[in-house]
Amino acid sequence: MPVTPDELCARLAASGIAFHRTDHPAVFTVAETAPHRDLMIGLQTKNLFLKDKKGRLFLVSARSDARIDLKRLHERIGASGRLSFGSAELLLEKLGVTPGSVTAFAVVNDRAGEVTMVLDAQLVTGEEVNFHPLVNTATLRVRRDDLLAFLRGTGHEPLIVDLPVPADGQSG
Template sequence: MAIGTYNQIMEELTRLNISYEMVDHPAAETTEEADQYIEGHIGVRTKSMFLKDKKKHFYLLIMDDKKRLDFHEFQDLTGAKRVSMAHDHDIKEQLGLVPGIISPFGLMNNSAHNITVLFDKEMLQEPILTFHPNENTHTIFLKTADVLRFVNEQGFEYKIIDL
């Protein structure tokens, strides 16, 4: 599996002519910790959750990190049954990542294209979204439209849900 490393992400963003702002910082293990390093910068602090259901369908859910996921509501909206957080080995196998740095950039590593990508509607109304670019020592700020285009350019369609 070709791993979408930090450098490969930067190359892909350049290829797609997507501009961004980058903040380099010490390793951040939580969104709260990362927020301290990017204080004063404008952009939705996101959390990307990698989920699976009882049939082993995978979901990459991107939402505002201040929101809590209601699993029952998620299941109602998607029709998925018995949804839970994916195991660490699923994250590694499907996204080539480790917990704590999950983001849409991991889609570069999923050649099977077997992940349903979902964005929370409310967050998409904001102009800038933030992520770790497959390393937790950087935070990248991208225009929301460019994040959606990046997902499409990796061969994935996305769905918008209202959580």
């Protein structure tokens, strides 16, 4: 059974990880979070569940305005060939979340260690970061060091890569 949002929050607290929770209506895209951002300080994120040609799985967490080039990302993360999105069924099976709720915290459900956690270098600069707590009706803000400790505590040493933020403010 996947970890629930309440169980995740309890696990964070038990690990000494401080977080701030903001509840909001369901959001499915980065754009839909805009009306709620005034309530949330720290870096906003986007999260992609991807697979390569050999079936290896990747969870990519990046700044919400990072430009992620799926045609070239495989070169940066050591994937075999171009990446594609994992299906909703595979996402639920491996990470215990549904589309719109993809989050770095979902690796807590990857007990077999089948998913490679990829973090945008911009998320480890020191500013607090925001991720859904396994559902898209809330957002948790945590410190960078706490995020890294959480990921490592689940057995997911993150692969940190530079995902550029376009100067023109356009995301991709």
